[in-house]
Amino acid sequence: MINVHLVPHSHDDVGWLKTVDQYYYGSRNSIQRAGVEQILDSVIQELLKNSNRRFIQVESAFFFKWYETQTATVKSNVKKLIENGQFEFTGGAWSMNDEAAVHYQSVIDQFTVGLKMLSDTFGTCARPRIGWQIDPFGHSREMASIFAQMGYDGEFFARLDWVERSQRFLNLTGEMVWKASADLGERSELFTGILYNHYSAPPGFCFDTLCSDDPIIDGNSVDYNVKEKVDAFIAYINSLAKYYRATHLLVPMGDDFNYENAVMNFKNMDKLIKYVNERQAVGIKINVFYSTPSCYLNAVHESKLTWPNKTQDFFPYSSDWHTYWTGYFSSRPTQKRFERDGNHFLQVTKQLTTLANFTDAATTSNLNKLRQVMGVMQHHDAITGTEKQHVSNDYDRMMTESLLTAQKNTQLALQKLTNLTNGEFSICLQLNVSVCEFTNTSANNLVVTLYNPLAHDSVQYVRVPVPVINDNYEVTNAAGQLIRSQLVPVPKEVTALNPTSNTNKQELVFEAYVDKIANYYIKTKPKPRSFANHPKNLNGLMDKTAEYINVENRADTIIQNSLVKLTFGSTGHLINVQMNGVSEAIRQDFYYYKGAAGNNAEFKNRSSGAYIFRPNGTEVLIATSVSLSIYEGQNVKEVHQRFNDWISQVIRIYDGVNRVEFEWLVGPIPIQDNIGKEVITRFSSSLNSKGIFYTDSNGRETMQRTRNGREYFKPNLTETISSNYYPITSLIALQNEQKRIALLNDRAQGGTSVKDGVLELMLHRRLLRDDAFGVGEALNETQYGKGLIARGKVYLILSQVNQKPAYNERLAQQQIHLPFWKFFSNASKATNKVVPKLPTFMSLPLTIHLLTLEPYSTTERLLRLESFMSRNETTSITFNIRKIFDSLGGEEIRETTLDGNMALESMKRFKFQPDGGNASKVEYYTSKHVPLSAKKKDVDSKFNVIFDPMQIRTFIIKWK
Numbered sequence: 001m002i003n004v005h006l007v008p009h010s011h012d013d014v015g016w017l018k019t020v021d022q023y024y025y026g027s028r029n030s031i032q033r034a035g036v037e038q039i040l041d042s043v044i045q046e047l048l049k050n051s052n053r054r055f056i057q058v059e060s061a062f063f064f065k066w067y068e069t070q071t072a073t074v075k076s077n078v079k080k081l082i083e084n085g086q087f088e089f090t091g092g093a094w095s096m097n098d099e100a101a102v103h104y105q106s107v108i109d110q111f112t113v114g115l116k117m118l119s120d121t122f123g124t125c126a127r128p129r130i131g132w133q134i135d136p137f138g139h140s141r142e143m144a145s146i147f148a149q150m151g152y153d154g155e156f157f158a159r160l161d162w163v164e165r166s167q168r169f170l171n172l173t174g175e176m177v178w179k180a181s182a183d184l185g186e187r188s189e190l191f192t193g194i195l196y197n198h199y200s201a202p203p204g205f206c207f208d209t210l211c212s213d214d215p216i217i218d219g220n221s222v223d224y225n226v227k228e229k230v231d232a233f234i235a236y237i238n239s240l241a242k243y244y245r246a247t248h249l250l251v252p253m254g255d256d257f258n259y260e261n262a263v264m265n266f267k268n269m270d271k272l273i274k275y276v277n278e279r280q281a282v283g284i285k286i287n288v289f290y291s292t293p294s295c296y297l298n299a300v301h302e303s304k305l306t307w308p309n310k311t312q313d314f315f316p317y318s319s320d321w322h323t324y325w326t327g328y329f330s331s332r333p334t335q336k337r338f339e340r341d342g343n344h345f346l347q348v349t350k351q352l353t354t355l356a357n358f359t360d361a362a363t364t365s366n367l368n369k370l371r372q373v374m375g376v377m378q379h380h381d382a383i384t385g386t387e388k389q390h391v392s393n394d395y396d397r398m399m400t401e402s403l404l405t406a407q408k409n410t411q412l413a414l415q416k417l418t419n420l421t422n423g424e425f426s427i428c429l430q431l432n433v434s435v436c437e438f439t440n441t442s443a444n445n446l447v448v449t450l451y452n453p454l455a456h457d458s459v460q461y462v463r464v465p466v467p468v469i470n471d472n473y474e475v476t477n478a479a480g481q482l483i484r485s486q487l488v489p490v491p492k493e494v495t496a497l498n499p500t501s502n503t504n505k506q507e508l509v510f511e512a513y514v515d516k517i518a519n520y521y522i523k524t525k526p527k528p529r530s531f532a533n534h535p536k537n538l539n540g541l542m543d544k545t546a547e548y549i550n551v552e553n554r555a556d557t558i559i560q561n562s563l564v565k566l567t568f569g570s571t572g573h574l575i576n577v578q579m580n581g582v583s584e585a586i587r588q589d590f591y592y593y594k595g596a597a598g599n600n601a602e603f604k605n606r607s608s609g610a611y612i613f614r615p616n617g618t619e620v621l622i623a624t625s626v627s628l629s630i631y632e633g634q635n636v637k638e639v640h641q642r643f644n645d646w647i648s649q650v651i652r653i654y655d656g657v658n659r660v661e662f663e664w665l666v667g668p669i670p671i672q673d674n675i676g677k678e679v680i681t682r683f684s685s686s687l688n689s690k691g692i693f694y695t696d697s698n699g700r701e702t703m704q705r706t707r708n709g710r711e712y713f714k715p716n717l718t719e720t721i722s723s724n725y726y727p728i729t730s731l732i733a734l735q736n737e738q739k740r741i742a743l744l745n746d747r748a749q750g751g752t753s754v755k756d757g758v759l760e761l762m763l764h765r766r767l768l769r770d771d772a773f774g775v776g777e778a779l780n781e782t783q784y785g786k787g788l789i790a791r792g793k794v795y796l797i798l799s800q801v802n803q804k805p806a807y808n809e810r811l812a813q814q815q816i817h818l819p820f821w822k823f824f825s826n827a828s829k830a831t832n833k834v835v836p837k838l839p840t841f842m843s844l845p846l847t848i849h850l851l852t853l854e855p856y857s858t859t860e861r862l863l864r865l866e867s868f869m870s871r872n873e874t875t876s877i878t879f880n881i882r883k884i885f886d887s888l889g890g891e892e893i894r895e896t897t898l899d900g901n902m903a904l905e906s907m908k909r910f911k912f913q914p915d916g917g918n919a920s921k922v923e924y925y926t927s928k929h930v931p932l933s934a935k936k937k938d939v940d941s942k943f944n945v946i947f948d949p950m951q952i953r954t955f956i957i958k959w960k
């Protein structure tokens with residue numbers, strides 16, 4: 001018997017063509033017919049009519065927006081439906097997140113938020129067991145690993161390369177065991193299934209108001225079509241069964257924003273089930289019933305079959321031979337950076353709220369607003385940049401409002417935790433363009449409070465925009481010690497961005513040491529007459545200041561400090577880098593690809609757009625000659641480069657910092673020639689990398705890539721460039737036997753190695769045609785009536801392979817991802833208050849990272865720690881967390897799954913045997929180690945923990 005699991009569902013984007021609220025309330029239906037409020041109203045009513053009916057809900061964001069407005073009766077009915085298994089949460093995160101541009105920290109956070117609200121509201125019955133990632137545009141290995149670590153049984157999705165999809169179904173490998181980590185072993189193994197007909201109902205069987213398929217007409221109607229419908233469905237199922245190993249088939253019944261009128265859907269599915277199953281009496285071996293993905297996977301698990309293995313990811317995704325969905329890796333670069341800022345401030349707010357012991361309703365609400373907005377931002381049409389412009393604007397609005405709301409928590413916390421009891425602790429959200437309202441008119445008597453969200457103390461350089469004055473700036477720490485500082489000019493291309501409101505024409509740069517919280521004081525003092533020779537001449541531009549306008553026929557220019565040496569050639573380009581005992585001829589350039597501009601009527605006429613990267617011809621070099629301005633000081637040496645009217649850059653090397661910083665500025669991208677452009681930066685060397693390069697997976701584990709290669713299949717490489725583009729969340733690298741070049745970035749971007757020794761990252765895109773995948777707009781962002789200008793940073797590390805450079809790269813990734821957060825106050829508000837002692841994390845080994853510290857309830861805290869080194873770089877680490885437990889006021893501690901919402905000792909998830917294995921019995925994964933459980937009165941040895949390479953462990957600490 002073929003058992004057909006009908007899975008009623010509605011795919012509801014948390015913003016795409018309409019804003020979140022427009023989708024929820026059903027407004028602006030001229031754009032798209034969609035109303036999630038009506039969907040949930042209708043579905044719940046129909047489920048109550050028949051206990052056999054099922055429905056899955058995915059996005060917690062929409063569900064709780066609806067649930068919180070319901071009557072007590074409706075809430076009671078929903079709870080009964082959940083307990084009966086009729087209304088099942090699948091996925092369960094705040095949104096169905098993207099898998100290319102997201103950072104793993106944000107993914108874990110938004111699952112924690114969604115799953116906790118489900119647990120708090122409905123208990124364990126509501127906990128999802130299946131990842132339902134049906135719409136993201138390609139799938140990452142790290143995402144599968146996260147599902148496994150949360151205790152999920154499996155995941156299902158729809159989008160993968162069209163060539164691979166075809167081959168997998170022909171070879172009966174459309175369902176597999178995904179070994180999603182080279183380090184975590186079975187902790188990351190996850191059953192993964194590919195849906196056959198996208199996530200839509202079978203052709204001819206969409207019974208929704210948005211569809212035009214005929215309903216099932218029975219009774220005495222002249223239009224009676226039961227036999228025709230049943231015959232067609234049986235034929236479809238028999239065809240589908242050829243592509244799957246088990247005698248169970250998962251058949252989605254739904255699509256985008258279906259079930260606004262659930263009566264039509266369920267009434268016709270009732271008939272379909274009835275009339276197909278009646279055919280069993282005449283020998284048809286098909287059994288149809290309402291089901292859910294978890295019920296389907298339970299049946300497959302009990303089938304005791306074996307499955308193929310999968311070890312790499314499903315990037316890049318192409319839907320035909322001219323259409324690679326690799327443009328969205330870089331679309332809307334400023335919003336991608338803003339999302340990173342949001343995550344940065346969320347971690348700071350969570351930690352400060354915890355350290356200040358805030359548990360009241362107001363601070364909890366402030367924090368939850370930012371948590372939930374950050375969950376929305378992970379959606380696969382938010383962080384991806386694939387939404388309409390008015391939706392993008394609304395995401396920005398939501399982000400800004402939630403950041404300013406969360407600022408109330410950080411202000412109150414810092415007033416409690418520092419001696420600035422009335423400090424303003426203002427945040428400046430435009431520091432990336434050297435704008436800070438707090439310092440716009442004066443930086444005298446200013447205190448900069450720095451918060452370090454990392455576990456370990458850190459030394460970093462801090463840049464503060466300040467006005468140009470005739471006096472000298474002086475920086476001191478909390479002990480009154482003078483700190484070496486330096487003034488550098490803000491590039492004129494940056495000050496020109498908003499000349500009327502920004503008087504900060506320079507930045508004050510100083511080195512800061514921070515364990516958790518540190519105050520630094522800025523004052524102005526008159527310059528001595530003989531200031532140039534004064535022993536405290538620690539500010540100002542140093543003597544060596546040169547501006548090169550015409551660089552032709554000039555000798556090489558060298559900029560260096562004790563760790564790094566950079567050489568610029570006669571054209572003004574970087575041509576050589578020396579660091580870590582290695583010298584390599586590395587040239588950096590900017591290019592642009594011309595975006596293909598077709599009519600999308602045929603595959604070969606596909607346009608480059610928000611989703612699709614499709615270059616038209618070879619790349620175009622931006623500049624053969626670059627003007628330079630060089631500023632040398634003891635803290636930082638800067639090279640300001642101008643490539644043309646719309647691309648400029650600052651290259652920096654800081655004293656004592658073993659990496660090179662490239663701060664690029666691109667835009668407005670010109671379109672007077674009616675050609676869209678996709679701008680890249682490229683680093684070229686002579687390294688023979690043999691077609692191999694490395695990229696991160698969602699900011700965590702590193703994956704090896706092979707140019708023109710894939711793990712399972714031979715791809716169609718008609719589009720030679722875009723078919724080799726991969727998502728770069730934090731790192732791309734290449735190496736030969738001796739040398740390694742790594743690029744680290746400050747936001748999600750697309751990148752590749754087009755040839756040996758060469759790395760490139762896509763920085764900005766401005767296109768003039770839609771790519772016909774639904775958004776209906778060209779990716780042509782503007783600001784102030786001009787093309788959008790984007791600014792960001794790329795970091796270069798050159799090292800010796802035999803020195804195992806991964807540790808330094810990973811530390812750099814952490815500092816780039818979560819640097820000191822700057823708060824600004826008036827220094828005159830300092831008091832003699834004794835500052836409370838803060839919890840310390842210094843007992844953690846250097847390779848253990850503080851991933852999360854946040855309030856979990858009014859009496860509990862969530863602590864999440866991770867080992868960030870791979871098995872090739874480290875072994876298991878044993879240490880004791882008693883000091884951390886005590887410093888957080890711990891009374892009890894228990895260990896949970898990754899998301900924090902299920903006791904690890906309760907985790908029991910499906911285990912599937914790979915091909916060649918023995919599948920004679922039903923098996924399960926449980927925790928590989930004894931979960932930590934201890935109380936304050938227990939001996940110290942009870943608090944010993946072991947971390948395997950790349951392992952994340954989550955703990956709930958009861959503290960009062």
